[in-house]
Amino acid sequence: MHDAEGGVRSAYAQYCEWYGQQDPAVLNRKGSEAERTFRRTGITFNVYGEGDAEERLIPFDMIPRIVSGAQWRRLERGIEQRVRALNAFLHDLYHRQEIVRSGRLPDRLLRGNEAFLPQMVGFTPPGGVYTHVVGIDLVRTGEDEFVVLEDNARTPSGVSYMLENRETMMAMFPELFTHMRVREVSDYPRKLARSLAACAPAAAGKHNPVVAVLTPGIYNSAYFEHAFLADQMGAELVEGSDLRVEDGRIAMRTTRGYQPIDVLYRRVDDEWLDPLTFNAASKLGPSGIMDIYRAGGITLANAPGTGIADDKAIYSFMPEIVEFYTGERPLLHNVRTWRCAEPDSLAYVLANLAQLVVKEVHGSGGYGMLIGPTSSRREIEAFRAKLKARPENYIAQPTLALSTVPILTKAGLAPRHVDLRPFVLVSPAGIEITPGGLTRVALRKGSLVVNSSQGGGTKDSWVLND
């Protein structure tokens, strides 16, 4: 919110002026109002591993995170470039693997990597699109300096919070939106529907493609989002038990009989997608869907096997990947990353564990990581043993001088670490980026972990139309 000299950054100027005129007691009351609205709306998530399927709210902070128009335009170009490269990379990985042949990417990253799906080798998804929906996690490290923390090419979630947070803010503070020009996010579901429909398979024929959202069901932690998106897109929300193979298509059981689906926006992981091909115990996806997919009978969004791009060891090669496929210098940088598989890096990491963040290459959701500066000596030593045993399983990054943004606490404004996940849609018609995204915030003082499963909250994210 403030620049290095302690002045108010221009994107925040108007907001700060407004904030100065607010009564803190009224703001706090509005906070509990917002919470009641979220409960009634059912914007809740189930926490993994809790016995009593308890429904929780993701804490919402009402101070918006503001990005200027100019800043956003720069980001947008970088994101577009990166996502273009990701799709070209995935296509290459599942075809000739030129990047490996050229020696830019070590073969060891693919061998034995569970996220690499042999079933996808030699197959090109309809429209050539692998990642229909991507979330790029960014952190700001300095004035106008955003770097990529993580790519989410598998199943980025959280877009419903982006949309609901905005609705809530508009309901709570309408006056802010009449004075400040904040760019619209609410047409995301419409764009998603259009983008998915543009990827329909040949089998869909000439009619309007039938799009459905596949959910694991009401006990899944992201069920609210699945229902929300289906509702907003006007698509059916299907479960594995609604689907079966009919005449070479995947069809859903309707009250009139079985109807074929053209595009399935699946929120079920690869492993559970097809009991015939992957985990035989799965009831979440229909048997035989991979065969139908490979025969051109249905589009799966995102394509199976895209998770390989989320691998944190692959991530460390993203600068090379972007250059290799676009022929351009990467506009967005990575966080500096040490690959523990490389002896020199490992030595450095082992010598500096207390200052570093160490992550599992396949991990997600903030699990299985070490945050050096906030860990006890015992925790660090325990992690050191794991790291030495399987160095190739880890990467390390500096605990960045991450920028903070203010949140509202009982004692007034206080700085907290945040990241920003813009949502990107890919179709043969092009790449669309919704201005803003999901800002996740580490609510505990000093914490760097923003994941909702670990006490993170969210904020509305504004891109100014300036």
Place this chain on the structure above:
Amino acid sequence: MLGRTANGVFWMLRYLERAENTARLLEAGFRMALTRDVATSEQEWRSVIVTTGQRRAYEARNGTYAGIQVFNWILRDRSNEASVLNMIELARTNARMVRAGLTREVWEATNETWMRLSEALARPVRESTLGSVLDLVRRQSTQVRGAMDGTMLRNEIYNFARLGKFIERADNTARILDVKYYVLLPAVSYVGSSLDNVQWDNVLRSVSAERAYRWLNAGRMDPRSIAEFLILDGRFPRSLAFCYTKVGSNLRSLARDYGNAAPCHAMLDEADERLREGDIDEIFDAGLHEFIGGFIARNQAIAAQIQRDYRFTE
């Protein structure tokens, strides 16, 4: 629409309707208990339990038919799968499942109903708080009904929701009549006694019909016309005839929409005709109990046929 969605809205409305009707039943029972001696009121509470179909489960866990025990069991006991709290939870779970088929207002009203009742029923209900709990059930049901009426598209989703609602309501009214049929049997020795008047009044109250009936009959009570009112009078929204008019109109609109009639249509037409052509004297001559038993069985068969015809499940 998905067969699973049809199943979801059908049952969501059945559970909501059952919860609301159970509250009305409790209200009538409570009133009876306040005005009668202990033995009569225990008998009344017992008949409430029998009506909800939970007699065996209740007696397995409870020794007596004391009022406070009965209404806590019916409202919130975790070992009672037909408790009001459980009905509301099931309705809300079904609503979540078919969330994309409901308007935001219907979903929020249903979710709020669950939130408020879970809170109100978190602790045992006392005689002094029973009234406000029952009131809450009725008001929340009205809210969901209003949201349905005011915001839902009149399409197949709405039709399946309404089918669930009226099939359940017909079943509930029939069960109340079945349990109370002996009260309605004209027994010469009691006719005109004040005891009977109170019992008959209670039958009416169980389905919130007392005012409508008094208004139509200028305060005169007789068992035959009470039975006639609850079975055959198409003007009263909880009568069997009214429910079947609604089941019929929703099935017809599905047939129009789909371009063909399913086997459940013929079953409904036949059952509906019995009500429209029905004559209360003939019903009493053939046996009220037999008539109601037959109705409940046919009602269940129609519900099962609808579920098959429209592929509710695999």
